[in-house]
Amino acid sequence: MFDIKNKTIVITGGSGLIGSAFSASCAEFGANVVIIDINEEKGNKLLEDIKQKTKNDNVVFVKCDITSEKDVENMIELTLDRFKRIDALVNSAYPKNKNYGRKFEDVSYEDFCQNINMHLGGYFLISQKISKVMIKQNCGNIINIASIYGFTAPKFEIYKDTEKTMPVEYSAIKSGIINFTRYLASYLGRYNIRVNAISPGGVFDNQEENFVRNYCQKVVLGKRMAESSDLTGVLIFLISQASKYITGQNIIVDGGFTL
Ligand SMILES: NC(=O)c1ccc[n+]([C@@H]2O[C@H](COP(=O)([O-])OP(=O)(O)OC[C@H]3O[C@@H](n4cnc5c(N)ncnc54)[C@H](O)[C@@H]3O)[C@@H](O)[C@H]2O)c1
Incomplete structure (x- = not known):
């Protein structure tokens, strides 16, 4: 029921923090994996x-920018040449421009628009083409990585005494991805x-x-941040026939942070 063997799965942002765990576990379960990323x-x-x-030879890396129509078309051609079909697309890229991450007061209109175009627009472009x-x-299956910040407001107190904030673009992008x-x-x-x-909660990355x-205090399960491996089971479930009657859903994996 959970078999994903020989399915061809394209994973965007496939060499990122979360994407690399997705790529590795799909390969481990015998899928044909097309890892796509801008970081060659x-x-x-x-x-x-x-x-x-994994000793799985049906894994490839293709350098591809999800905001480039030409790159996406080339990647699809290469994938079809090699594997003949695309069973699943996993959107896990995290495009951002160089000013991304500023506080609300400091985000320019241009940066706001550019980040939305790159991230939400990139998810649109590759989903449409595939x-x-x-x-x-x-037949097909698309899985978008959204976020808890796509359906709840940030708890700004967790950024107290840190250099970080939750950028305003992110809320707009991720809520857009959930309804998209x-x-x-x-x-x-x-x-x-x-x-x-x-929709994952925060994943530990030596923050x-x-x-x-501050973050861990608000988590119900284990008072810890997520690990990428906490997300792979849900991905396999969604790609497999075990979820064959499920569509349009947003599955929250946050250890109870947003309860
Ligand atoms: N890390 C978290 O705590 C967390 C929590 C919730 C949701 N998410 C979401 O999960 C997804 C993956 O996040 P992550 O933490 O693995 O980020 P990451 O930055 O570690 O990985 C993202 C990958 O996307 C690639 N990328 C960036 N722009 C691209 C483009 N235009 N085309 C192709 N690839 C591109 C990067 O090179 C990188 O390898 C994102 O959608 C993010 O918003 C992350």
């Missing part, structure tokens, strides 16, 4: 690691394409101590 060095290194650990392949197959998921699920359902979102302490 990280991508090639991850590819070697995964091949060595759904054309899935429509022809009359529902739109696509409704629109593409007639072609047997399912579309769901996963500042104050931030980690």
Whole structure:
């Protein structure tokens, strides 16, 4: 029921913090994995690691910017040449411009628009292009990585005494991605394409101590931040037949942070 063997899965941001765990576990379960990312060095290194650990030769890395129509089209062509079909698209890229991360007062109109175009727009672009392949197959599966900040307001007190904030663009982008998921699920359902979102809580990545302490206090399960491996089970569930009657949903994986 949870079998994903021989399915062809394209993972955007596939060499990132969360994407690399997704790429590795899909490869471990025998899928054909197309890791796509703009970071070629990280991508090639991850590819070697995964091949060595899983002995799965049907894993490739393709340098591809999800905001470039040409890159996305080339990547689809390469994927179809090699694997003939695309069973699932996992949107886990995190595009941002150089000014991303500023406090609300300091975000310029241009930066706001650019970050939304890159992230939400990138998810739109690759989903539209790949759904054309899935429509022809009359079968497909899209999984968007959203966030707890797509459906709740940030708790700004957790950023107290830290350099960090939760950027305003992120709320707009991630809430957009959650309803974009529902739109696509409704629109593409007639072609047997399912579309769901996963909303993770904060994933541990050696963030500042104050931030980690403040964050963990609000987590119900284990008073800890998420690990990427906390998210892979839900991904496998959504890609597999175990979830064949589920579409348009947003599955929250946050250890109870937003309860
Ligand atoms: N890390 C968290 O705590 C957390 C929590 C909730 C949701 N998320 C979401 O999970 C997803 C992955 O986040 P992450 O923490 O792994 O981020 P990350 O920065 O570690 O990885 C993102 C990857 O996307 C790649 N990328 C950036 N722009 C790209 C583009 N235009 N085209 C292709 N690839 C591009 C980067 O090179 C990077 O490897 C994002 O959507 C993020 O918003 C993350």
